[in-house]
Amino acid sequence: MLHPMTIEPEQQGGVGTQDAFQRLWTPHRMAYIQGENKPTGPEAGDGCPFCGLPAMSDQDGLIVARGEHVYAVLNLYPYNGGHLLVVPYRHVADYTELDGPETAELGDLTKRAMTALRKASGAHGFNIGMNQGAAAGAGIAAHLHQHVVPRWGGDANFMPVVGHTRVLPQLLADTRQMLADAWPVD
The missing domain is CATH 3.30.428.10 (HIT-like)
Structure with missing residues (x-):
């Protein structure tokens, strides 16, 4: 059984070439990568x-x-x-x-x-x-x-x-x- 966040290549709407790899999608990490919840400046009131x-x-x-x-x-x-x-x-x-x-x-x-x-x-x-x-x-x-x-x-x-x-x-x-x-x- 696959992890709920795992998608096989053939389940991706036919995009890409099928291979032996499973993909573990972690879209929640984009918030961190894009700087969500980071302050806008050095002061306490800067978020x-x-x-x-x-x-x-x-x-x-x-x-x-x-x-x-x-x-x-x-x-x-x-x-x-x-x-x-x-x-x-x-x-x-x-x-x-x-x-x-x-x-x-x-x-x-x-x-x-x-x-x-x-x-x-x-x-x-x-x-x-x-x-x-x-x-x-x-x-x-x-x-x-x-x-x-x-x-x-x-x-x-x-x-x-x-x-x-x-x-x-x-x-x-x-x-x-x-x-x-x-x-x-x-």
Whole structure:
């Protein structure tokens, strides 16, 4: 049985030449490629999605946990299932701009994210980090955010390496609920 997003060449209205390849169509990725939800400038009022998310419900904003100074949210364009971002509420671009309480809570929510991901999904390891500035690869450089990416043995298969496609086994809303339920409390 084919994945629902997979279309065989002969099902494409006769366009193209039939071959042995299946196609995995991911039209939702065009939003990311075309820059949807990216700020129009460096200021908090320039459409920064990280500034707008806290005003939303946890479900609508895909927020997994909220602290006093930072919050944890699912990445809309995840590298792996459960890919979280730990984000300060305050609109700052650089790690050195965080004050002491923000720095401490960013570290604490990162630890809690790891605990929740291990409990909910059995993550074997993590990639944790920040891209500081556009030159370093930050997609939204104006608002600091730390990535917490769960990893499992063998999760880097041929799809991302050869096919440049991520295969995610769960809807983001379901992942958010699973992680919120597993989130450790004080």
